[in-house]
Amino acid sequence: MKLDGMKRYGNDEIVDAVVIGTGAGGAPILARLARAGLRVVALEAGRNTTPEDYPADESAADIYWLRERLSAGETPEAFGANNSGSGVGGSTLHWGAFCPRVDPRDLRIRSEFGVSENWPFGYEELLPYYERVEAFIGVSGPRPYPWDPARRYPLEPVLRNASAQMMQRACDALGVRATDAPAAVVSQTFAYPGADVRPACINCGYCHQGCRIGAKTSMDVTYLPVAVRAGAEIRPDAFVHGFELDANGKIAAVLYRRDGVDERQRCANVFLCAGAVETPRLLLHTGIGNSSGQVGRNYMCHVATQIWGLFEDEMRPNKGYPSSLITEDFMRPADADFAGGYLVQSLGIVPATLGQNLARSGMWGDALVDYLQRYNHVGGMGINGECVSSPKNYLELSDETDETGVRKPKIYFSTGPNEQNMARHGIALMTKLWEAVGASRLTTISRNAHTIGTCRMGDDASDSVVDDAGRSHDVENLWICDNSVFPSSLAANPALTIMALGLRTAETFLRSEPRAPRLGNEPLVPPTVPVTA
Numbered sequence: 001m002k003l004d005g006m007k008r009y010g011n012d013e014i015v016d017a018v019v020i021g022t023g024a025g026g027a028p029i030l031a032r033l034a035r036a037g038l039r040v041v042a043l044e045a046g047r048n049t050t051p052e053d054y055p056a057d058e059s060a061a062d063i064y065w066l067r068e069r070l071s072a073g074e075t076p077e078a079f080g081a082n083n084s085g086s087g088v089g090g091s092t093l094h095w096g097a098f099c100p101r102v103d104p105r106d107l108r109i110r111s112e113f114g115v116s117e118n119w120p121f122g123y124e125e126l127l128p129y130y131e132r133v134e135a136f137i138g139v140s141g142p143r144p145y146p147w148d149p150a151r152r153y154p155l156e157p158v159l160r161n162a163s164a165q166m167m168q169r170a171c172d173a174l175g176v177r178a179t180d181a182p183a184a185v186v187s188q189t190f191a192y193p194g195a196d197v198r199p200a201c202i203n204c205g206y207c208h209q210g211c212r213i214g215a216k217t218s219m220d221v222t223y224l225p226v227a228v229r230a231g232a233e234i235r236p237d238a239f240v241h242g243f244e245l246d247a248n249g250k251i252a253a254v255l256y257r258r259d260g261v262d263e264r265q266r267c268a269n270v271f272l273c274a275g276a277v278e279t280p281r282l283l284l285h286t287g288i289g290n291s292s293g294q295v296g297r298n299y300m301c302h303v304a305t306q307i308w309g310l311f312e313d314e315m316r317p318n319k320g321y322p323s324s325l326i327t328e329d330f331m332r333p334a335d336a337d338f339a340g341g342y343l344v345q346s347l348g349i350v351p352a353t354l355g356q357n358l359a360r361s362g363m364w365g366d367a368l369v370d371y372l373q374r375y376n377h378v379g380g381m382g383i384n385g386e387c388v389s390s391p392k393n394y395l396e397l398s399d400e401t402d403e404t405g406v407r408k409p410k411i412y413f414s415t416g417p418n419e420q421n422m423a424r425h426g427i428a429l430m431t432k433l434w435e436a437v438g439a440s441r442l443t444t445i446s447r448n449a450h451t452i453g454t455c456r457m458g459d460d461a462s463d464s465v466v467d468d469a470g471r472s473h474d475v476e477n478l479w480i481c482d483n484s485v486f487p488s489s490l491a492a493n494p495a496l497t498i499m500a501l502g503l504r505t506a507e508t509f510l511r512s513e514p515r516a517p518r519l520g521n522e523p524l525v526p527p528t529v530p531v532t533a
């Protein structure tokens with residue numbers, strides 16, 4: 001994004017807030033605080049890019065967090081491009097932009113099933129923030145939404161790709177409700193007042209490599225330009241590795257390294273938004289915020305099993321916005337032998353990623369070559385489902401350090417009976433659906449997605465890391481907002497909820513900030529439908 005001409009602050013200036021990380025959690029906070037008149041600096045470990053930098057070539061894409069993470073447990077997770085991004089915009093640079101809201105029942109999963117944790121608030125608390133985020137980032141989707149008829153998406157749905165059209169036929173055949181998916185992709189030229197104009201999606205299908213035209217919502221084309229215009233400074237290539245505390249235990253300065261040089265930004269408050277792996281890593285490394293012993297605990301990642309098949313029709317799975325159909329009919333299936341539920345989404349895929357996924361699932365040699373030769377006839381769908389927290393799944397610091405001198409994170413993950421039963425249920429359903437429309441050579445890819453839950457929020461300081469607004473129970477001027485604060489995984493893909501939490505955390509902070517009246521309290525976006533052209 002364009003950073004020329006932005007306001008700059010001195011390291012010795014005590015800025016009102018430092019925001020660490022510019023992804024789904026950090027960017028809305030940066031924008032909201034800057035719009036309220038605060039002096040804010042974002043420190044981002046990744047580089048700065050512009051949409052034109054993204055190659056329409058999966059082997060050349062370079063927007064991932066690729067520092068080594070050690071993976072352990074019975075079903076160790078694959079890190080890298082699968083679940084973490086890096087750069088000004090964080091993981092939203094290469095996310096899929098599939099953005100359902102939470103099913104309200106998921107926020108009370110412990111009360112319903114006795115597993116994971118309840119959220120400290122209900123859906124009514126998130127709803128106004130969801131509506132503001134959707135209006136601002138430009139979410140396309142159906143009106144009405146079958147599972148929530150009152151919901152209105154601001155933009156018309158994006159075009160359906162071939163997998164979506166085939167999945168619709170399959171759902172019709174089996175009596176499953178399906179509809180256009182909520183997608184943070186603008187289906188028409190879109191300009192929210194005060195934000196940049198974004199052109200309509202051209203259905204190229206390269207969302208996971210970074211959208212070259214800015215039709216896909218990423219933080220660098222939405223919240224971050226608003227933040228910079230309001231006076232925020234963003235420092236790319238700035239890796240945070242320490243904090244300096246004052247005599248009262250408050251953070252007085254953030255220590256970071258840029259171009260090999262250690263620097264120190266003084267500040268009054270810190271918003272830690274580095275994601276569910278790097279946030280606990282930094283807290284464990286610096287030894288703060290962990291009186292509960294919960295930092296790094298409750299690591300979760302969604303059940304994200306996919307089924308691919310071959311069709312007589314030409315599918316061309318690289319074309320079109322990949323995830324353009326959804327069903328939420330399985331959020332609480334009547335025959336479930338598991339807690340929670342899952343949604344199903346249609347999938348598109350670019351060729352090398354398909355090859356890698358098939359190889360990882362055990363397909364090799366001639367079988368793999370033969371499958372890939374039929375690439376233009378491949379279609380897929382996948383689930384995204386609840387993962388319950390378990391003491392077996394956690395993050396700790398390993399004995400090895402990386403080039404930053406900080407110990408590498410080691411993440412233990414074992415899929416439990418709940419995830420296994422859910423995956424089995426999803427496979428049976430997706431198999432029936434694909435068979436109903438004549439797919440052959442069905443292939444299951446067992447996988448997990450997203451990094452969630454290592455600094456959970458809660459009312460009880462002995463059992464959680466932050467309060468219900470994201471403020472550390474231990475360090476008065478430290479706030480956390482990213483994937484890490486989720487008390488349970490929820491079945492919905494996480495980014496929309498993180499952005500909503502970002503605005504909520506920022507506004508709770510502003511209300512608690514004694515200087516807030518002087519600083520003003522202008523909402524980033526009013527809760528109205530945006531101007532489109």
Ligand SMILES: Cc1cc2nc3c(=O)[nH]c(=O)nc-3n(C[C@H](O)[C@H](O)[C@H](O)COP(=O)(O)OP(=O)(O)OC[C@H]3O[C@@H](n4cnc5c(N)ncnc54)[C@H](O)[C@@H]3O)c2cc1C
Nearest residue numbers: 021023025045090091096097098240278482483493494495
């Ligand atoms: C391939 C892929 C597809 C996805 N698709 C979807 C989807 O379709 N829908 C959905 O809802 N979600 C999706 N997600 C997940 C979604 O992108 C993340 O859940 C979300 O972006 C997480 O937000 P966050 O703020 O926790 O972290 P991030 O967005 O990852 O941002 C964290 C930022 O902090 C920076 N950082 C980390 N450590 C430091 C440090 N020490 N110093 C300075 N900066 C640091 C990182 O470089 C990064 O930019 C997808 C993710 C991936 C990887």
Ligand code: SF4
Nearest residue numbers: 201202204205207211
């Ligand atoms: S399909 Fe649309 S949103 Fe995705 S990269 Fe292409 S233009 Fe961007």
